[in-house]
Each structure stands twice: as C-alpha cells, then as structure tokens.
Amino acid sequence: MxxxxxxxxxxxxxxxxxxxxxxxxxxxxxxxxxxxxxxxAPLHSSDGNNLLTDKESILRCWAEHFGNLFADKRQVQEESIRRIPQHAERVELDEPPTQEEVKVAIAKLKCHKAPGVDGLPAEV
Structure with a gap:
C-alpha cells in the first residue's frame, strides 16, 4: 500500500x-x-554554567538576550549623529499615487503573488 x-x-x-x-x-x-x-538544540545559559534543554528555559534565555540587546540603555554620541550625511527631503513622496502609477504597479505583479507579507492574494 x-x-x-x-x-x-x-x-x-x-x-x-x-x-x-x-x-x-x-x-x-x-x-x-x-x-x-x-x-x-540545547543552549548554554547567559552565564555559561548551565545547559538548558527544556523549551521554556531556552525561550526565556532568548527573551533575556534580545531584551538586553535592544534595551534603551545604549546612548548615541552627538558627534556620531552629526557625522551622518543629511539628504534633502523628498516632498514628492507625500503625494498619493496616481491611478496610472497604481495600474503600472499592478501590471508588474506576478501571477498569484502579493507584493508583501500581508497574506492577501494578488487578485484582491
């Protein structure tokens, strides 16, 4: 069978x-x-002493890691901000797209494909 x-x-x-x-x-x-x-897969704890094998402790360890990584404790120096090159503001992006631009964008879509990760089919 x-x-x-x-x-x-x-x-x-x-x-x-x-x-x-x-x-x-x-x-x-x-x-x-x-x-x-x-x-x-097992994971070492943040202090490196313990080997974590159960799912909950591994998820807790990753949450702690990314919480520390993206915490607001970091500060940026003013000198670094001033060194970033500034570009002119593009005001043409404030205007909504014209019907012709929308038609061209829809025509460029591949069959059965949506332009993003929203889960909407292209037909919609």
Missing part, C-alpha cells in the same frame, strides 16, 4: 513538472519532504 502511494505521488509530481505547473509541483514536493520534525 505504501509503495502504491509513493508511485502515485511520483507520477503526479512528474506530471506537474512536465506540464509546467510549478505551484502544484512544489506542493507535491512539500508532501514528500514534510512534515519536518524539529529537534530542540
């Missing part, structure tokens, strides 16, 4: 590849290679 499933899946995947249906081809490949099982 399992051999028949593999054979059918292989034939189906080959059919998608032959017909150029890339979306279905990659979905079939995903069916072969997934689900992936992730193994939780």
């Amino acid at each position: 399992q051999n028949k499933w593999w054979t059918n899946l292989a034939e189906e995947t080959q059919h998608y590849a032959d017909t150029g249906n890339t979306r279905a081809f990659y979905e079939a490949l995903r069916a072969v290679y997934s689900p992936t099982y992730q193994v939780q």
Whole structure:
C-alpha cells in the first residue's frame, strides 16, 4: 500500500513538472519532504554554567538576550549623529499615487503573488 502511494505521488509530481505547473509541483514536493520534525538544540545559559534543554528555559534565555540587546540603555554620541550625511527631503513622496502609477504597479505583479507579507492574494 505504501509503495502504491509513493508511485502515485511520483507520477503526479512528474506530471506537474512536465506540464509546467510549478505551484502544484512544489506542493507535491512539500508532501514528500514534510512534515519536518524539529529537534530542540540545547543552549548554554547567559552565564555559561548551565545547559538548558527544556523549551521554556531556552525561550526565556532568548527573551533575556534580545531584551538586553535592544534595551534603551545604549546612548548615541552627538558627534556620531552629526557625522551622518543629511539628504534633502523628498516632498514628492507625500503625494498619493496616481491611478496610472497604481495600474503600472499592478501590471508588474506576478501571477498569484502579493507584493508583501500581508497574506492577501494578488487578485484582491
């Protein structure tokens, strides 16, 4: 039974590849290679003495690390700020896009692709 499933899946995947249906081809490949099982790798604690193996303590350690990394304790010197080159303000970006610009942007979208990570299909 399992051999028949593999054979059918292989034939189906080959059919998608032959017909150029890339979306279905990659979905079939995903069916072969997934689900992936992730193994939780151990992590040393921030002081380096303990080895953390459970998920909660590892997440707590990462939260502490990024909390320290992005804390507001850092200060920027005024001299460094003055050395940053200043560019002229672009006021043309304040105007909303024209209908023609929107049409050109939509025409440049690839089929079944959205321009961002918002999860909205391009048809919308």
